[in-house]
Amino acid sequence: MLLNQLKYFVAVVENNSFTEAASRLYVSQSAVSQQIQVLEETLGVVLLTRQHRRFQLTPAGNHFYQRSKMILAQVDEMTKETITIGTNEEVELKIGYLRVYGGQELHEAITQFSEIYPEITLSVINGTHEELYHEIINDRVDIILSDQRRAFSDECVNFELVKSPMYVEISKRHPLSETNILTLKMLENTPCILIAANEQKAVEEEYYKNTLGFSGHFIFAENLEAGRLLVAANQGFLPIESVGTLAPVTSRVKRLPLYRTEQPIIRNYCAFWMKRTANYYIEEFALILQKLLQKDATL
Template sequence: MLLKQMKYFITIAECGSFTEAAIQCYISQSAISQQIRALEADLQVQLLIRQKRHIELTEAGKYFYRHAKAILKEVEHITEETKRLGEDHELALRIGYPKNFSLHELQQAITQFYDLYSEVKISIVSGTHEELYELLLQGKIDLKISEQRRTYNQDYYNDELKYSESYVEIASVHPMAKKPILTTEDLKSMSCILVVSKGYEQSEKNFYEKDLGLSHQFLYVDSLEQARLMVVGNRGYLPIDVIGHMDIPVKGIKRIPLYKNGKPVQRNYFVCWNKRNTNYYIEEFAEILKNIFN
């Protein structure tokens, strides 16, 4: 059995005519008829009932049509992916993650992925939500991990990882460190410390101020380590999301759940990538990451 015979059969089934199918396949009617007879002889079963003006599929033909179409689609995908991989001088996977993201699960996912696909070179970059969004749009990363701040774009896959619980890290010496929970109202008089890349301060400020209702006073740092040094020094509080394993805060810092309007603040995290640029390795890494969180 040849793939071209499967293609001819599918075309005939969809056209309902040998004549029309022959035209679409750029082959003579006698030649396409001969190929279908050879296919039936190979399978030792009748696939078509030939009438004067139309054809009908037998039960075996209907079964063969459904599965042959799926096989050809898979062959097309394999062919395209093989060509793409053949054109790449080096297999690479570029991952973007938030600056305040717990690295434990990400490291675990990378380790599992590399055990399976050691030929793939993995590079990672951290950034703010807006920064990672721009990198993905520009094709500078293959997929990003971030919370949902926009409506879904139909051009991208958005696979949910987990709802995060939002917390506040505050100096242990601060009077509010004794509270079991902290509300956005409690924090209005304090400075909010944000981990943000240079040039993205305003977009992060807008989100935390308008969407989460946090304080109007903001301090900006480039790393989580710098932010926690400021917290220990009682310079302000650090909002942080816990969506997986998070190390116990260092001495001098208290981590307290954040509430708004009487309810815990939660944020939904996703792994996102462009449908047009998807490939086996991106999809496999996303699946590994989802399994770790779930």
């Protein structure tokens, strides 16, 4: 089976015409018809049922069409990547992650990926969910690790990594640190520390208040380290993105699971990338990270 036969078949289906497909491919109509006939003979099945100048896909033909599109896309992607590597053009993978993320698996995924693909340059940024969202839709990063806050977009690959319970960090000087779990109701009189830049404060507060159900007073820190310093000073509690294995807290801080009422708050964490910029390296990195996160989630 030749690659051209797949191209001809896909072109005929997508143009709904042998004549139009031949025109798009810059070949004769007879060449297209002949190659599809050879293809059907090779497979031993009918792909198209012809009636005068019209045709319909058989179930086998529809399956072959869908798979052919995937194969052609993969071949095109592989060709571009091979040319890039062969011409020594630098390939960069730009990764974005949540500013409040403190797990270890992202670092391990970066290490593993770099060992497998040393020719790829990696760059990493962090931000809030909204900051990362704008980075990815404007093609300033290739892949982001973030929580799911909006409906999945058809323009993105929405690659689910892991579902994890939510935690908060609170000073051991706070009376609530003596409990085994914390609920939103228990925390309503304690300031909630959020990590966000000035321009993102209102968005983060709105999400935690109206979507997750947090209440009371909010205070802000620029980064995770600054937020944890506020916790150590007993200025409030800090919600933590528990994606994977978290580093131990200090002796003056306690990390506790957060419940809405009787059930833990569960967050869905995903890797997102735009379909228009998808490539093999993005998918490989996402798979490495997913494997690490799901492995630790089962321990």
